[in-house]
Amino acid sequence: MSDPSTASIVSTPPAQSTDAGAPATAGLPQSNEKPRGLLGDAWRDLRRKPLFWISATLIVIFLLMAAFPALFAPGDAVNGTLSRSLDKPSADGWFGYDVQGRDVYARVIYGARASIVVAVLSVLGTLLVGGAMGIIAGYRGGWVDGLLSRIADVFFGLPFVLGAIVILTTFNGSNSSNSKAQIMGLVIASLMVLSWPVVMRLMRSSVLATKEADYIVAARALGAGTGRIILKHLLPNCLAPLLVYGTIMVGSFIGAEATLSFLGVGLKSPVVSWGIMISDGQQFIRVAPGLVFFPAAFLVTAVLSFVMLGEAVREALDPKLR
Template sequence: MTDTLRQEPSLAGHDDGAVVSPQAESGLWSDAWKQLRRRPLFIVSGIVIVVLLVMALFPSLFTGADPTFQVLDRSGEAPSAGSWFGRDLFGRDVYARAIYGAGPSLAVGLLASLGTVLVGSLAGLTMGYFRGLTDSVMSRIAEIFAGIPFVLGGIVILTSLNKPGEIVGSTRLVVQVVLTIVLLSWPLAMRIMRAAALASSQQDYVKAARALGAGPLRIMFRHMLPNCLAPVLVYGTIQLGVFIGAEATLSYLGIGLKDPVVSWGVMISEVQARIIQMPHALFFPAAFLVVTVLAFVMMGDALRDALDPRGR
Protein backbone atom coordinates (compact mmCIF):
# COMPACT_ATOMS: atom_id res chain seq x y z
CA MET A 1 0.00 0.00 0.00
CA THR A 2 2.84 2.34 0.84
CA ASP A 3 4.55 1.59 -2.50
CA THR A 4 1.33 2.34 -4.37
CA LEU A 5 0.95 5.71 -2.68
CA ARG A 6 4.53 6.58 -3.50
CA GLN A 7 4.02 5.81 -7.19
CA GLU A 8 1.02 8.08 -7.68
CA PRO A 9 2.90 11.42 -7.49
CA SER A 10 5.43 10.15 -10.07
CA LEU A 11 2.53 9.45 -12.46
CA ALA A 12 1.21 12.97 -11.99
CA GLY A 13 4.64 14.30 -12.78
CA HIS A 14 4.27 12.95 -16.32
CA ASP A 15 1.33 15.23 -17.15
CA ASP A 16 3.29 17.55 -19.42
CA GLY A 17 4.01 15.26 -22.31
CA ALA A 18 6.27 12.84 -20.50
CA VAL A 19 3.78 9.98 -20.41
CA VAL A 20 5.78 8.63 -23.33
CA SER A 21 9.43 8.78 -22.40
CA PRO A 22 11.35 11.08 -24.76
CA GLN A 23 14.38 8.85 -24.27
CA ALA A 24 12.40 5.82 -25.43
CA GLU A 25 11.04 7.69 -28.44
CA SER A 26 14.44 9.05 -29.46
CA GLY A 27 15.91 5.61 -28.83
CA LEU A 28 13.57 4.10 -31.42
CA TRP A 29 14.66 6.51 -34.13
CA SER A 30 18.35 6.41 -33.21
CA ASP A 31 18.26 2.62 -33.27
CA ALA A 32 16.50 2.73 -36.65
CA TRP A 33 19.19 5.08 -37.99
CA LYS A 34 21.92 2.71 -36.84
CA GLN A 35 20.17 -0.13 -38.64
CA LEU A 36 19.70 1.91 -41.82
CA ARG A 37 23.36 2.89 -42.04
CA ARG A 38 24.27 -0.79 -42.28
CA ARG A 39 21.83 -1.57 -45.09
CA PRO A 40 23.16 -1.40 -48.67
CA LEU A 41 19.57 -1.02 -49.88
CA PHE A 42 19.22 2.22 -47.96
CA ILE A 43 22.62 3.57 -49.01
CA VAL A 44 22.09 2.88 -52.72
CA SER A 45 18.55 4.25 -52.80
CA GLY A 46 19.62 7.26 -50.73
CA ILE A 47 22.40 8.13 -53.17
CA VAL A 48 20.03 7.84 -56.14
CA ILE A 49 17.40 10.01 -54.44
CA VAL A 50 19.96 12.68 -53.50
CA VAL A 51 21.19 12.83 -57.12
CA LEU A 52 17.60 13.11 -58.35
CA LEU A 53 16.82 15.91 -55.90
CA VAL A 54 19.91 17.84 -56.96
CA MET A 55 18.92 17.26 -60.57
CA ALA A 56 15.43 18.60 -59.91
CA LEU A 57 16.64 21.66 -58.00
CA PHE A 58 19.67 22.53 -60.14
CA PRO A 59 19.19 21.05 -63.63
CA SER A 60 21.70 23.48 -65.13
CA LEU A 61 24.47 21.59 -63.30
CA PHE A 62 23.78 18.58 -65.51
CA THR A 63 23.10 20.21 -68.87
CA GLY A 64 23.48 23.59 -70.53
CA ALA A 65 20.96 22.82 -73.28
CA ASP A 66 17.51 24.38 -73.47
CA PRO A 67 14.89 21.60 -73.12
CA THR A 68 12.35 23.58 -75.18
CA PHE A 69 14.66 24.58 -78.06
CA GLN A 70 13.46 22.98 -81.30
CA VAL A 71 15.59 22.02 -84.31
CA LEU A 72 13.02 20.56 -86.69
CA ASP A 73 15.53 19.36 -89.29
CA ARG A 74 17.01 17.09 -86.57
CA SER A 75 13.67 15.53 -85.65
CA GLY A 76 14.02 11.99 -84.32
CA GLU A 77 17.81 12.05 -84.49
CA ALA A 78 19.44 9.01 -82.85
CA PRO A 79 21.79 9.36 -79.86
CA SER A 80 25.18 10.81 -80.76
CA ALA A 81 28.17 12.56 -79.19
CA GLY A 82 26.47 15.93 -79.62
CA SER A 83 23.11 14.69 -78.31
CA TRP A 84 23.61 11.84 -75.85
CA PHE A 85 19.99 10.68 -75.74
CA GLY A 86 19.08 11.79 -79.27
CA ARG A 87 16.27 14.18 -80.17
CA ASP A 88 12.49 13.92 -80.06
CA LEU A 89 9.84 14.55 -82.69
CA PHE A 90 10.36 18.32 -82.54
CA GLY A 91 14.15 18.12 -82.56
CA ARG A 92 14.50 18.87 -78.83
CA ASP A 93 17.37 17.39 -76.85
CA VAL A 94 16.03 14.31 -75.02
CA TYR A 95 18.84 14.39 -72.44
CA ALA A 96 18.09 18.00 -71.49
CA ARG A 97 14.37 17.27 -71.29
CA ALA A 98 14.99 14.19 -69.13
CA ILE A 99 17.09 16.27 -66.74
CA TYR A 100 14.57 19.10 -66.52
CA GLY A 101 11.71 16.61 -66.32
CA ALA A 102 12.90 15.50 -62.88
CA GLY A 103 11.58 18.71 -61.28
CA PRO A 104 7.85 18.47 -62.14
CA SER A 105 7.80 14.68 -61.74
CA LEU A 106 9.36 14.77 -58.26
CA ALA A 107 7.26 17.80 -57.28
CA VAL A 108 4.03 15.97 -58.10
CA GLY A 109 5.18 12.83 -56.27
CA LEU A 110 6.35 14.73 -53.19
CA LEU A 111 3.28 16.99 -52.90
CA ALA A 112 0.88 14.11 -53.54
CA SER A 113 2.62 11.95 -50.95
CA LEU A 114 2.59 14.74 -48.34
CA GLY A 115 -1.06 15.51 -49.05
CA THR A 116 -2.11 11.87 -48.90
CA VAL A 117 -0.25 11.22 -45.65
CA LEU A 118 -1.57 14.43 -44.07
CA VAL A 119 -5.23 13.83 -44.98
CA GLY A 120 -5.11 10.10 -44.27
CA SER A 121 -3.25 10.54 -40.97
CA LEU A 122 -5.65 13.18 -39.65
CA ALA A 123 -8.65 11.05 -40.58
CA GLY A 124 -7.15 7.82 -39.22
CA LEU A 125 -6.00 9.42 -35.97
CA THR A 126 -9.46 10.91 -35.40
CA MET A 127 -11.16 7.59 -36.11
CA GLY A 128 -8.77 5.63 -33.91
CA TYR A 129 -9.25 7.95 -30.94
CA PHE A 130 -13.00 8.64 -31.01
CA ARG A 131 -14.13 5.32 -32.53
CA GLY A 132 -17.88 4.64 -32.40
CA LEU A 133 -20.07 6.73 -34.71
CA THR A 134 -17.16 8.88 -35.90
CA ASP A 135 -15.25 5.80 -36.97
CA SER A 136 -18.26 4.28 -38.74
CA VAL A 137 -19.21 7.41 -40.70
CA MET A 138 -15.65 8.20 -41.79
CA SER A 139 -15.04 4.55 -42.73
CA ARG A 140 -18.04 4.61 -45.08
CA ILE A 141 -16.79 7.83 -46.68
CA ALA A 142 -13.32 6.33 -47.15
CA GLU A 143 -14.80 3.19 -48.72
CA ILE A 144 -16.51 5.32 -51.36
CA PHE A 145 -13.21 6.87 -52.45
CA ALA A 146 -11.35 3.56 -52.14
CA GLY A 147 -13.86 1.94 -54.48
CA ILE A 148 -13.16 4.35 -57.33
CA PRO A 149 -10.66 2.92 -59.87
CA PHE A 150 -7.66 5.24 -59.96
CA VAL A 151 -7.37 5.73 -63.73
CA LEU A 152 -11.13 6.10 -64.22
CA GLY A 153 -11.37 8.52 -61.31
CA GLY A 154 -8.44 10.53 -62.63
CA ILE A 155 -10.01 10.77 -66.08
CA VAL A 156 -13.35 11.93 -64.70
CA ILE A 157 -11.88 14.51 -62.32
CA LEU A 158 -9.28 16.02 -64.63
CA THR A 159 -11.53 16.17 -67.69
CA SER A 160 -14.22 17.81 -65.55
CA LEU A 161 -11.82 20.49 -64.34
CA ASN A 162 -10.61 21.46 -67.81
CA LYS A 163 -12.65 22.10 -70.92
CA PRO A 164 -11.49 20.48 -74.19
CA GLY A 165 -8.93 22.69 -75.92
CA GLU A 166 -8.56 24.97 -72.89
CA ILE A 167 -5.04 26.27 -72.28
CA VAL A 168 -4.14 25.63 -68.65
CA GLY A 169 -1.14 27.12 -66.83
CA SER A 170 1.67 24.89 -65.59
CA THR A 171 1.06 25.59 -61.90
CA ARG A 172 -2.64 24.92 -62.22
CA LEU A 173 -1.96 21.60 -63.98
CA VAL A 174 0.41 20.49 -61.23
CA VAL A 175 -2.09 21.46 -58.50
CA GLN A 176 -4.91 19.62 -60.28
CA VAL A 177 -2.89 16.43 -60.70
CA VAL A 178 -1.71 16.52 -57.08
CA LEU A 179 -5.23 17.06 -55.70
CA THR A 180 -6.59 14.29 -57.91
CA ILE A 181 -4.01 11.81 -56.65
CA VAL A 182 -4.61 12.83 -53.02
CA LEU A 183 -8.39 12.54 -53.41
CA LEU A 184 -8.13 9.01 -54.80
CA SER A 185 -5.34 7.73 -52.54
CA TRP A 186 -5.94 8.97 -48.98
CA PRO A 187 -8.09 6.00 -47.79
CA LEU A 188 -5.10 3.64 -47.64
CA ALA A 189 -3.07 6.07 -45.52
CA MET A 190 -6.16 6.47 -43.34
CA ARG A 191 -6.43 2.71 -42.79
CA ILE A 192 -2.78 2.42 -41.79
CA MET A 193 -3.02 5.30 -39.32
CA ARG A 194 -6.39 4.10 -38.00
CA ALA A 195 -5.01 0.63 -37.21
CA ALA A 196 -2.01 2.15 -35.41
CA ALA A 197 -4.22 4.66 -33.58
CA LEU A 198 -6.67 1.98 -32.41
CA ALA A 199 -3.78 0.01 -30.89
CA SER A 200 -2.21 3.14 -29.40
CA SER A 201 -5.47 4.33 -27.83
CA GLN A 202 -5.56 1.23 -25.63
CA GLN A 203 -2.06 1.73 -24.23
CA ASP A 204 -1.42 2.73 -20.63
CA TYR A 205 0.15 6.09 -21.50
CA VAL A 206 -3.06 7.19 -23.26
CA LYS A 207 -5.23 6.02 -20.39
CA ALA A 208 -2.95 7.82 -17.94
CA ALA A 209 -3.04 11.04 -19.95
CA ARG A 210 -6.84 10.86 -20.15
CA ALA A 211 -7.12 10.23 -16.41
CA LEU A 212 -4.89 13.23 -15.72
CA GLY A 213 -7.29 15.48 -17.64
CA ALA A 214 -5.50 15.84 -21.00
CA GLY A 215 -7.83 16.88 -23.83
CA PRO A 216 -8.43 14.92 -27.04
CA LEU A 217 -6.14 17.07 -29.20
CA ARG A 218 -3.30 16.83 -26.70
CA ILE A 219 -3.65 13.06 -26.42
CA MET A 220 -3.92 12.58 -30.19
CA PHE A 221 -1.03 14.78 -31.27
CA ARG A 222 1.27 14.68 -28.22
CA HIS A 223 0.97 11.05 -27.17
CA MET A 224 -0.60 8.94 -29.94
CA LEU A 225 0.84 10.48 -33.12
CA PRO A 226 4.56 9.94 -32.33
CA ASN A 227 3.83 6.26 -31.70
CA CYS A 228 1.75 5.86 -34.88
CA LEU A 229 4.06 7.72 -37.24
CA ALA A 230 6.43 4.95 -38.33
CA PRO A 231 4.07 2.87 -40.54
CA VAL A 232 2.66 5.98 -42.21
CA LEU A 233 6.18 7.29 -42.87
CA VAL A 234 7.06 4.03 -44.60
CA TYR A 235 3.84 4.16 -46.62
CA GLY A 236 4.49 7.76 -47.69
CA THR A 237 8.04 6.97 -48.83
CA ILE A 238 6.93 4.04 -50.97
CA GLN A 239 3.93 5.91 -52.35
CA LEU A 240 6.10 8.86 -53.39
CA GLY A 241 7.59 6.68 -56.10
CA VAL A 242 4.20 5.23 -56.93
CA PHE A 243 2.70 8.70 -57.33
CA ILE A 244 5.48 9.70 -59.72
CA GLY A 245 4.42 6.71 -61.81
CA ALA A 246 0.78 7.77 -61.44
CA GLU A 247 1.61 11.23 -62.82
CA ALA A 248 3.31 9.57 -65.80
CA THR A 249 0.23 7.41 -66.35
CA LEU A 250 -2.16 10.37 -66.32
CA SER A 251 0.16 12.39 -68.58
CA TYR A 252 0.46 9.46 -71.00
CA LEU A 253 -3.33 9.40 -71.25
CA GLY A 254 -3.28 13.12 -72.08
CA ILE A 255 -5.13 14.25 -68.96
CA GLY A 256 -2.22 14.99 -66.62
CA LEU A 257 0.66 17.38 -67.15
CA LYS A 258 1.00 18.76 -70.67
CA ASP A 259 3.41 20.79 -72.77
CA PRO A 260 5.01 23.26 -72.01
CA VAL A 261 5.54 21.41 -68.71
CA VAL A 262 8.52 19.08 -69.05
CA SER A 263 8.07 15.83 -67.14
CA TRP A 264 8.93 12.22 -67.83
CA GLY A 265 5.26 11.40 -68.29
CA VAL A 266 4.84 14.21 -70.82
CA MET A 267 7.91 13.00 -72.75
CA ILE A 268 6.54 9.45 -72.91
CA SER A 269 3.14 10.75 -73.99
CA GLU A 270 4.59 12.82 -76.82
CA VAL A 271 6.38 9.88 -78.41
CA GLN A 272 3.68 7.22 -78.04
CA ALA A 273 2.62 7.44 -81.71
CA ARG A 274 6.21 7.14 -83.01
CA ILE A 275 7.81 4.56 -80.74
CA ILE A 276 9.06 2.47 -83.68
CA GLN A 277 10.70 5.42 -85.44
CA MET A 278 12.37 6.90 -82.35
CA PRO A 279 12.54 4.37 -79.50
CA HIS A 280 15.27 6.37 -77.75
CA ALA A 281 12.77 9.19 -77.08
CA LEU A 282 10.73 6.68 -75.05
CA PHE A 283 13.50 4.60 -73.50
CA PHE A 284 15.44 7.32 -71.67
CA PRO A 285 12.58 9.11 -69.87
CA ALA A 286 11.09 5.69 -69.06
CA ALA A 287 14.45 4.61 -67.61
CA PHE A 288 14.60 7.73 -65.41
CA LEU A 289 11.05 7.01 -64.28
CA VAL A 290 11.72 3.36 -63.43
CA VAL A 291 14.95 4.13 -61.53
CA THR A 292 13.19 6.85 -59.51
CA VAL A 293 10.23 4.66 -58.58
CA LEU A 294 12.53 1.78 -57.60
CA ALA A 295 14.71 4.09 -55.48
CA PHE A 296 11.76 5.28 -53.39
CA VAL A 297 10.30 1.78 -53.09
CA MET A 298 13.69 0.45 -51.90
CA MET A 299 13.97 3.35 -49.45
CA GLY A 300 10.52 2.53 -48.09
CA ASP A 301 11.41 -1.15 -47.72
CA ALA A 302 14.58 -0.24 -45.82
CA LEU A 303 12.64 2.09 -43.51
CA ARG A 304 10.03 -0.57 -42.88
CA ASP A 305 12.64 -3.15 -41.90
CA ALA A 306 14.46 -0.69 -39.63
CA LEU A 307 11.33 0.61 -37.88
CA ASP A 308 9.68 -2.79 -37.44
CA PRO A 309 10.59 -4.07 -33.93
CA ARG A 310 9.76 -7.63 -35.00
CA GLY A 311 12.62 -7.53 -37.52
CA ARG A 312 15.26 -6.88 -34.87
Protein backbone atom coordinates in the same frame (compact mmCIF):
# COMPACT_ATOMS: atom_id res chain seq x y z
CA MET B 1 51.46 -17.39 21.85
CA SER B 2 48.35 -16.25 20.03
CA ASP B 3 45.12 -18.11 19.76
CA PRO B 4 44.85 -20.16 16.50
CA SER B 5 41.40 -18.75 15.86
CA THR B 6 42.61 -15.19 16.06
CA ALA B 7 45.64 -16.10 13.94
CA SER B 8 43.43 -17.35 11.15
CA ILE B 9 41.43 -14.16 11.27
CA VAL B 10 44.54 -12.03 11.20
CA SER B 11 45.99 -14.02 8.26
CA THR B 12 42.88 -13.46 6.17
CA PRO B 13 43.47 -10.58 3.69
CA PRO B 14 41.22 -7.64 4.42
CA ALA B 15 38.41 -6.92 1.99
CA GLN B 16 38.73 -3.85 -0.20
CA SER B 17 36.94 -0.90 1.27
CA THR B 18 34.21 0.64 -0.82
CA ASP B 19 32.68 4.06 -0.75
CA ALA B 20 29.36 4.12 1.03
CA GLY B 21 27.81 6.13 -1.79
CA ALA B 22 29.06 3.86 -4.62
CA PRO B 23 26.50 1.64 -6.37
CA ALA B 24 26.45 -2.08 -5.75
CA THR B 25 27.55 -2.76 -9.35
CA ALA B 26 30.69 -0.63 -9.09
CA GLY B 27 32.87 -3.63 -9.87
CA LEU B 28 30.91 -4.53 -13.04
CA PRO B 29 31.91 -3.16 -16.46
CA GLN B 30 29.93 -0.06 -17.29
CA SER B 31 28.76 0.85 -20.82
CA ASN B 32 28.91 4.46 -21.99
CA GLU B 33 26.39 3.83 -24.75
CA LYS B 34 23.12 5.67 -24.24
CA PRO B 35 19.86 3.78 -24.68
CA ARG B 36 18.36 4.24 -28.14
CA GLY B 37 14.75 4.70 -29.07
CA LEU B 38 12.83 3.32 -32.04
CA LEU B 39 14.32 5.79 -34.52
CA GLY B 40 17.81 5.25 -33.14
CA ASP B 41 17.56 1.49 -33.56
CA ALA B 42 16.10 1.97 -37.03
CA TRP B 43 18.93 4.27 -38.10
CA ARG B 44 21.52 1.82 -36.74
CA ASP B 45 19.92 -0.96 -38.77
CA LEU B 46 19.60 1.16 -41.92
CA ARG B 47 23.27 2.10 -41.92
CA ARG B 48 24.16 -1.56 -42.38
CA LYS B 49 21.97 -2.08 -45.45
CA PRO B 50 23.57 -1.50 -48.89
CA LEU B 51 20.07 -1.28 -50.36
CA PHE B 52 19.37 1.78 -48.21
CA TRP B 53 22.50 3.61 -49.33
CA ILE B 54 21.92 2.80 -53.01
CA SER B 55 18.30 3.96 -52.97
CA ALA B 56 19.08 7.03 -50.84
CA THR B 57 21.90 8.06 -53.20
CA LEU B 58 19.65 7.74 -56.24
CA ILE B 59 16.88 9.72 -54.53
CA VAL B 60 19.30 12.51 -53.63
CA ILE B 61 20.42 12.66 -57.26
CA PHE B 62 16.81 12.86 -58.49
CA LEU B 63 16.00 15.57 -55.94
CA LEU B 64 19.02 17.59 -57.08
CA MET B 65 17.89 17.12 -60.68
CA ALA B 66 14.46 18.45 -59.78
CA ALA B 67 15.79 21.40 -57.78
CA PHE B 68 18.80 22.37 -59.94
CA PRO B 69 18.37 20.84 -63.43
CA ALA B 70 20.81 23.31 -64.98
CA LEU B 71 23.65 21.65 -63.05
CA PHE B 72 23.05 18.41 -64.96
CA ALA B 73 21.87 19.70 -68.34
CA PRO B 74 22.80 23.25 -69.40
CA GLY B 75 20.95 22.81 -72.71
CA ASP B 76 17.46 24.05 -73.61
CA ALA B 77 14.69 21.57 -72.79
CA VAL B 78 11.83 23.53 -74.43
CA ASN B 79 13.12 25.01 -77.67
CA GLY B 80 14.71 23.00 -80.46
CA THR B 81 16.14 23.20 -83.98
CA LEU B 82 14.24 21.39 -86.71
CA SER B 83 17.46 20.68 -88.59
CA ARG B 84 18.36 18.25 -85.76
CA SER B 85 15.04 16.39 -85.89
CA LEU B 86 15.46 12.76 -84.81
CA ASP B 87 19.26 12.99 -84.80
CA LYS B 88 21.03 10.05 -83.21
CA PRO B 89 22.90 10.33 -79.87
CA SER B 90 26.21 12.14 -80.23
CA ALA B 91 28.67 14.24 -78.26
CA ASP B 92 26.42 17.29 -78.70
CA GLY B 93 23.25 15.45 -77.62
CA TRP B 94 23.94 12.42 -75.44
CA PHE B 95 20.42 10.98 -75.85
CA GLY B 96 19.79 12.37 -79.33
CA TYR B 97 17.06 14.78 -80.41
CA ASP B 98 13.29 14.43 -80.72
CA VAL B 99 11.11 15.18 -83.73
CA GLN B 100 11.17 18.92 -82.99
CA GLY B 101 14.95 18.98 -82.62
CA ARG B 102 14.93 19.30 -78.82
CA ASP B 103 17.71 17.79 -76.72
CA VAL B 104 16.32 14.58 -75.22
CA TYR B 105 18.94 14.51 -72.45
CA ALA B 106 18.00 18.00 -71.30
CA ARG B 107 14.30 17.15 -71.43
CA VAL B 108 14.84 13.99 -69.38
CA ILE B 109 16.71 15.97 -66.72
CA TYR B 110 14.14 18.78 -66.61
CA GLY B 111 11.32 16.22 -66.65
CA ALA B 112 12.28 15.08 -63.16
CA ARG B 113 11.03 18.37 -61.69
CA ALA B 114 7.38 18.06 -62.68
CA SER B 115 7.15 14.37 -61.85
CA ILE B 116 8.80 14.63 -58.43
CA VAL B 117 7.03 17.86 -57.44
CA VAL B 118 3.62 16.37 -58.26
CA ALA B 119 4.45 13.15 -56.39
CA VAL B 120 5.87 14.83 -53.27
CA LEU B 121 3.07 17.39 -52.93
CA SER B 122 0.44 14.69 -53.50
CA VAL B 123 1.99 12.50 -50.81
CA LEU B 124 2.21 15.36 -48.30
CA GLY B 125 -1.41 16.31 -48.90
CA THR B 126 -2.56 12.69 -48.70
CA LEU B 127 -0.69 12.09 -45.44
CA LEU B 128 -2.08 15.29 -43.95
CA VAL B 129 -5.73 14.66 -44.90
CA GLY B 130 -5.75 10.90 -44.39
CA GLY B 131 -3.71 11.09 -41.19
CA ALA B 132 -5.97 13.73 -39.63
CA MET B 133 -9.12 11.78 -40.45
CA GLY B 134 -7.54 8.55 -39.18
CA ILE B 135 -6.65 10.16 -35.84
CA ILE B 136 -10.17 11.55 -35.44
CA ALA B 137 -11.82 8.25 -36.35
CA GLY B 138 -9.57 6.12 -34.14
CA TYR B 139 -9.53 8.40 -31.10
CA ARG B 140 -13.19 9.41 -31.07
CA GLY B 141 -14.68 6.08 -32.12
CA GLY B 142 -18.44 5.59 -32.08
CA TRP B 143 -20.53 7.22 -34.77
CA VAL B 144 -17.63 9.47 -35.84
CA ASP B 145 -15.51 6.42 -36.62
CA GLY B 146 -18.43 4.74 -38.41
CA LEU B 147 -19.19 7.80 -40.55
CA LEU B 148 -15.58 8.42 -41.61
CA SER B 149 -15.03 4.72 -42.30
CA ARG B 150 -18.09 4.55 -44.56
CA ILE B 151 -16.94 7.63 -46.46
CA ALA B 152 -13.54 5.98 -46.92
CA ASP B 153 -15.26 2.82 -48.20
CA VAL B 154 -16.96 4.87 -50.91
CA PHE B 155 -13.61 6.14 -52.19
CA PHE B 156 -12.13 2.67 -51.87
CA GLY B 157 -14.66 1.49 -54.43
CA LEU B 158 -13.38 3.93 -57.08
CA PRO B 159 -10.78 2.44 -59.45
CA PHE B 160 -7.67 4.59 -59.19
CA VAL B 161 -6.88 5.20 -62.85
CA LEU B 162 -10.52 5.42 -63.93
CA GLY B 163 -11.35 7.81 -61.10
CA ALA B 164 -8.39 10.04 -61.95
CA ILE B 165 -9.39 10.09 -65.63
CA VAL B 166 -12.96 11.08 -64.74
CA ILE B 167 -11.81 13.86 -62.39
CA LEU B 168 -9.21 15.29 -64.76
CA THR B 169 -11.44 15.03 -67.82
CA THR B 170 -14.24 16.83 -65.99
CA PHE B 171 -12.15 19.72 -64.69
CA ASN B 172 -9.36 19.76 -67.27
CA GLY B 173 -10.84 19.04 -70.69
CA SER B 174 -8.90 19.09 -73.91
CA ASN B 175 -10.07 22.61 -74.71
CA SER B 176 -9.39 23.94 -71.23
CA SER B 177 -7.33 27.12 -70.88
CA ASN B 178 -5.95 26.28 -67.44
CA SER B 179 -2.43 27.38 -66.67
CA LYS B 180 0.46 25.06 -65.84
CA ALA B 181 -0.01 25.59 -62.11
CA GLN B 182 -3.74 24.89 -62.34
CA ILE B 183 -3.22 21.68 -64.30
CA MET B 184 -0.58 20.53 -61.83
CA GLY B 185 -2.92 21.38 -58.96
CA LEU B 186 -5.71 19.32 -60.53
CA VAL B 187 -3.41 16.30 -60.91
CA ILE B 188 -2.29 16.62 -57.28
CA ALA B 189 -5.91 16.97 -56.09
CA SER B 190 -7.02 13.90 -58.06
CA LEU B 191 -4.22 11.79 -56.57
CA MET B 192 -5.07 12.99 -53.07
CA VAL B 193 -8.80 12.36 -53.43
CA LEU B 194 -8.26 8.76 -54.54
CA SER B 195 -5.47 7.88 -52.06
CA TRP B 196 -6.37 9.32 -48.65
CA PRO B 197 -8.55 6.35 -47.52
CA VAL B 198 -5.49 4.07 -47.34
CA VAL B 199 -3.64 6.52 -45.10
CA MET B 200 -6.79 7.00 -43.02
CA ARG B 201 -7.04 3.25 -42.42
CA LEU B 202 -3.37 2.97 -41.46
CA MET B 203 -3.54 5.85 -39.00
CA ARG B 204 -6.85 4.65 -37.56
CA SER B 205 -5.49 1.16 -36.86
CA SER B 206 -2.36 2.63 -35.24
CA VAL B 207 -4.43 4.92 -33.02
CA LEU B 208 -6.74 2.08 -31.98
CA ALA B 209 -3.72 -0.01 -30.98
CA THR B 210 -2.10 2.85 -29.06
CA LYS B 211 -4.83 4.88 -27.39
CA GLU B 212 -5.35 2.35 -24.55
CA ALA B 213 -1.65 2.15 -23.69
CA ASP B 214 -0.63 2.82 -20.08
CA TYR B 215 1.02 6.16 -20.80
CA ILE B 216 -2.09 7.39 -22.62
CA VAL B 217 -4.31 6.32 -19.74
CA ALA B 218 -1.94 7.99 -17.27
CA ALA B 219 -1.89 11.23 -19.25
CA ARG B 220 -5.67 11.24 -19.41
CA ALA B 221 -5.89 10.58 -15.64
CA LEU B 222 -3.55 13.49 -14.96
CA GLY B 223 -5.92 15.81 -16.78
CA ALA B 224 -4.19 16.13 -20.16
CA GLY B 225 -6.46 17.50 -22.87
CA THR B 226 -7.33 15.81 -26.12
CA GLY B 227 -5.00 18.02 -28.14
CA ARG B 228 -2.03 17.35 -25.88
CA ILE B 229 -2.65 13.59 -25.87
CA ILE B 230 -2.86 13.49 -29.67
CA LEU B 231 0.14 15.73 -30.36
CA LYS B 232 2.46 14.61 -27.58
CA HIS B 233 1.64 10.92 -27.23
CA LEU B 234 -0.46 9.46 -30.04
CA LEU B 235 1.05 11.14 -33.08
CA PRO B 236 4.76 10.41 -32.37
CA ASN B 237 3.95 6.73 -31.72
CA CYS B 238 1.75 6.31 -34.81
CA LEU B 239 3.95 7.93 -37.47
CA ALA B 240 6.10 4.90 -38.30
CA PRO B 241 3.56 3.18 -40.62
CA LEU B 242 2.81 6.49 -42.36
CA LEU B 243 6.50 7.19 -42.84
CA VAL B 244 6.99 3.85 -44.56
CA TYR B 245 3.87 4.10 -46.69
CA GLY B 246 4.59 7.73 -47.63
CA THR B 247 8.04 6.81 -48.93
CA ILE B 248 6.64 4.02 -51.09
CA MET B 249 3.75 6.23 -52.18
CA VAL B 250 6.12 8.84 -53.67
CA GLY B 251 7.34 6.23 -56.14
CA SER B 252 3.78 5.12 -56.87
CA PHE B 253 2.65 8.69 -57.53
CA ILE B 254 5.57 9.31 -59.89
CA GLY B 255 4.33 6.35 -61.92
CA ALA B 256 0.71 7.51 -61.61
CA GLU B 257 1.55 11.00 -62.88
CA ALA B 258 3.43 9.51 -65.84
CA THR B 259 0.47 7.23 -66.60
CA LEU B 260 -2.04 10.09 -66.57
CA SER B 261 0.23 12.29 -68.70
CA PHE B 262 0.78 9.42 -71.13
CA LEU B 263 -3.00 9.02 -71.49
CA GLY B 264 -3.33 12.76 -72.21
CA VAL B 265 -5.38 13.69 -69.13
CA GLY B 266 -2.53 14.73 -66.82
CA LEU B 267 0.18 17.27 -67.44
CA LYS B 268 0.37 18.71 -70.94
CA SER B 269 2.98 20.43 -73.07
CA PRO B 270 4.85 22.75 -72.73
CA VAL B 271 5.35 21.16 -69.30
CA VAL B 272 8.31 18.77 -69.47
CA SER B 273 7.44 15.43 -67.87
CA TRP B 274 8.60 11.85 -68.30
CA GLY B 275 5.07 10.74 -69.06
CA ILE B 276 4.66 13.41 -71.75
CA MET B 277 7.99 12.41 -73.30
CA ILE B 278 6.98 8.75 -73.45
CA SER B 279 3.63 9.70 -74.99
CA ASP B 280 5.29 11.89 -77.63
CA GLY B 281 7.99 9.35 -78.44
CA GLN B 282 5.81 6.28 -78.85
CA GLN B 283 4.99 7.26 -82.45
CA PHE B 284 8.69 7.14 -83.38
CA ILE B 285 9.76 4.14 -81.31
CA ARG B 286 10.94 2.21 -84.40
CA VAL B 287 12.89 5.13 -85.85
CA ALA B 288 14.24 6.56 -82.58
CA PRO B 289 13.66 4.15 -79.66
CA GLY B 290 15.67 6.42 -77.37
CA LEU B 291 12.74 8.86 -77.25
CA VAL B 292 10.89 6.26 -75.17
CA PHE B 293 13.73 4.31 -73.62
CA PHE B 294 15.59 7.15 -71.86
CA PRO B 295 12.62 8.80 -70.08
CA ALA B 296 11.22 5.34 -69.25
CA ALA B 297 14.57 4.29 -67.76
CA PHE B 298 14.70 7.38 -65.54
CA LEU B 299 11.05 6.86 -64.56
CA VAL B 300 11.58 3.22 -63.58
CA THR B 301 14.77 4.05 -61.67
CA ALA B 302 13.04 6.81 -59.70
CA VAL B 303 10.06 4.62 -58.82
CA LEU B 304 12.26 1.70 -57.76
CA SER B 305 14.47 4.00 -55.66
CA PHE B 306 11.56 5.22 -53.54
CA VAL B 307 10.05 1.74 -53.28
CA MET B 308 13.38 0.21 -52.18
CA LEU B 309 13.90 2.98 -49.63
CA GLY B 310 10.41 2.41 -48.27
CA GLU B 311 11.04 -1.32 -47.95
CA ALA B 312 14.34 -0.71 -46.15
CA VAL B 313 12.68 1.72 -43.73
CA ARG B 314 9.83 -0.74 -43.14
CA GLU B 315 12.26 -3.52 -42.23
CA ALA B 316 14.19 -1.21 -39.92
CA LEU B 317 11.11 0.07 -38.08
CA ASP B 318 9.52 -3.36 -37.68
CA PRO B 319 11.37 -5.40 -35.01
CA LYS B 320 9.86 -8.64 -36.37
CA LEU B 321 11.69 -8.20 -39.70
CA ARG B 322 15.15 -7.51 -38.28
